[in-house]
Amino acid sequence: MALLPPDLPGLTRKVVARYHGASKFSRHFVRGKMLTDPATPFVLQLAATSGGFGEVTDLGCGRGQIGMSLLTAGLATRVQGLDLDPGKITDAVRAAAGLPAGFGVADLCQAEVPAADTVVIFDVLLQLPVTAQRSLLGRIAAAARHRIVIRAFDPDCGWRSGVGVAMERLGCLLRRDGSSFQPLPLNDLARPLRMAGFAISVSPCWGWTPLPNVMLVAERAAP
Template identity: 50%
Template structure:
């Protein structure tokens, strides 16, 4: 029987490994690649602890829309930790969504196929966008942000690619090119991350307070975590 959600009021040293193990166990029926990917991604990606810690500090994310959710492991981690009340995951990868839905048995989670460049977004407390925005052409990035500020009732959380961090940004561009080459995906649009001042301006003009912190851990990458909350300072 899959483990039910257990609220964690704070992240004790042993809590995160236990949570990751509980999430990974839910993918026991998935493909071998997915079984390896889920646990490895959650353990190694600094976004895992950063986003879960943020959810704890804010008293939970409430209802969450996870845009570009992939296999859904971060959404399930939030649910098992009590960091989200419910999750709607949206992605174009049908097989990954099917594995996510199977892993979410018994949890308030739903995963649906959607093209984020055009799909309507659900009203929710928190919109989560991790490593997705820079994958889109610049015009589509702005269009998605416009739809996000209209849909998010309380906050938006983005892990973004900062193109202005010197050697870190150069490493990021190389890593993204290598990832695309490995997937045979080099015919996609050029990699054009929105500059952070422009991204911040879109959110602040829509009435959000914005804070940006590093989110690269020990990796040579230009990843930052952006929190945008509604309301005045």
């Protein structure tokens, strides 16, 4: 049964209010991601159209705003988030007080992926070595009961890919955190999911940005 997507400004106010104990930077970050990142309305619309995401695993969850948005909007029943950054996980844990949610620090190159109806992963795979990406995709396919939502970088998207590659490589140099930049072609991302029985669709999700970001949605047929 399809649901109505939430009013984004109203939902943003409710979610940001949960971060009252976080730093001013964190609160502004959460507000900005919800109001300006084109992935936010996409995932909320998809969840509403799908009748809700059920139990959600959010990999690379950061401060947890995607999971918090889904729970606050009534589009998820429970959220489990994993991220490598302890400070962001601390913000997420505080914000989730009283909600059916759990957040933990984990290295996605090795971590077990908690089983869920829907697994969400945004902007993470391209930062991992290729072998780690393939391993993680296999674990995601095994953990997701119904749906996988990946925000991916399309390396074959013309001028957008050229701009995105330059920006990502500059970011790696500035951060000096050891992160890599190795985006797999979309067919390589989709292949292990198809082999696991998922049907794949890909939609542009760059919004106002010059980046080649797309949403890859993998869904199992209803039994």
